[in-house]
Amino acid sequence: MTPARKHYAQVSAAIAAGAADPNRPQTGDQYELHAAALWEHRRTLKGIKSLEAKITKKREMLVDFDAYVAGVLAGGTGAQDDVLMTVMLWRLDIGDLAGGIAIAEYAMRHGLDTPDRFERDTASLVVEQVAEEAMRRLEAPHQQGDQEGDQESAEVEAANHAAELAMHLTRVEALTRDADMHDQIRAKLHKAIGYAQRARGGHDADALGHLKRALSLNERAGVKKEIERLERTLAKAQTTNDGQGETNQA
Numbered sequence: 001m002t003p004a005r006k007h008y009a010q011v012s013a014a015i016a017a018g019a020a021d022p023n024r025p026q027t028g029d030q031y032e033l034h035a036a037a038l039w040e041h042r043r044t045l046k047g048i049k050s051l052e053a054k055i056t057k058k059r060e061m062l063v064d065f066d067a068y069v070a071g072v073l074a075g076g077t078g079a080q081d082d083v084l085m086t087v088m089l090w091r092l093d094i095g096d097l098a099g100g101i102a103i104a105e106y107a108m109r110h111g112l113d114t115p116d117r118f119e120r121d122t123a124s125l126v127v128e129q130v131a132e133e134a135m136r137r138l139e140a141p142h143q144q145g146d147q148e149g150d151q152e153s154a155e156v157e158a159a160n161h162a163a164e165l166a167m168h169l170t171r172v173e174a175l176t177r178d179a180d181m182h183d184q185i186r187a188k189l190h191k192a193i194g195y196a197q198r199a200r201g202g203h204d205a206d207a208l209g210h211l212k213r214a215l216s217l218n219e220r221a222g223v224k225k226e227i228e229r230l231e232r233t234l235a236k237a238q239t240t241n242d243g244q245g246e247t248n249q250a
Contacts, residue, residue, distance in 0.1 A: 010070050013031075015075065019035050025082075041064075052172060057094060071141040084112070088104055096134060104122070108176065124182065124185050126176065127189050130172050130189070130190070146225065186217055191210070204230050204233055
């Protein structure tokens with residue numbers, strides 16, 4: 001799509017979304033055009049067996065919807081939009097957390113539902129997909145440098161990566177805090193926040209709080225050992241601080 005066509009699609013989508021009745025499904029030429037494209041893309045994906053290949057293909061397909069999504073987010077009044085909601089879920093599928101959460105904020109603000117083929121509500125799907133993607137990244141092995149400088153650089157990069165994930169996760173937590181969902185799903189979110197805060201460094205107390213919350217929501221959350229480790233670390237740090245305080249007073 002040329003820049004001119006992208007601009008036209010974005011402006012047209014914004015105008016149509018702004019004029020739509022928020023109590024009725026989205027309509028308009030741009031919606032119908034992108035709904036038809038989405039149908040064709042879904043048919044293509046059904047013919048792909050490999051999950052990895054499907055993710056790669058989705059990443060290629062999603063570019064076709066960027067202008068439409070930008071227009072709806074800029075001018076929309078909250079009409080139910082299955083194209084927009086499918087793009088949200090596909091963005092999360094490919095690991096585009098920022099892009100998916102941007103749509104999730106609009107969807108939660110206006111009470112948009114997931115398309116009928118999805119069995120769960122918007123908040124639950126967003127929380128679970130973001131939490132699972134974050135945990136996948138946090139548990140993935142990071143490349144280690146051979147030299148001391150390389151090692152330090154890798155550690156800084158890992159901490160920055162964890163900080164970015166923590167930002168996305170806390171954004172989702174604030175967005176869905178009042179939503180009704182199964183405790184096990186919300187526990188996944190607090191576990192992911194806890195692991196991200198621990199990995200970024202200097203946020204052990206906050207990490208511990210989220211891991212304890214995860215455990216209270218689901219005793220099988222898999223966080224007990226990490227809670228014990230953080231409690232020992234924090235207790236040791238407190239003992240060190242107390243000792244330094246006594247030395248300074250002397």
